[in-house]
Amino acid sequence: MRIAVARESDAAEPRVAATPETVKKLIALGAEVVVDRGAGLRSGVLDTDFEAAGAKIGENVAADADIVLKVRRPSKGEIAHYKKGALVVAIMDPYGNDDAL
Incomplete structure (x- = not known):
């Protein structure tokens, strides 16, 4: 199962949908986790933090x-x-x- 952490399109949104700790847990459950490049920057989470947790970084990962x-x-x-x-x-x-509904 491939799980994508997508970058937020709203520039005013500072949050990211997962943390490196969340990524570790998802991978431990057998998922492949990919994160949009720069998805965590506004939250202070670097791509290297996600990579250290086991995620792959890419573009348009969703x-x-x-x-x-x-x-x-x-x-x-x-x-x-x-x-x-x-x-x-x-x-x-x-x-x-x-x-939207």
């Missing part, structure tokens, strides 16, 4: 992931690039976003 981790709901444009059937784990914020 494109072929089975599970996509994000803090905020992905945009329609982002979703269009996800693998069909991928599970998205994010704060979906349905209020005022009826067409």
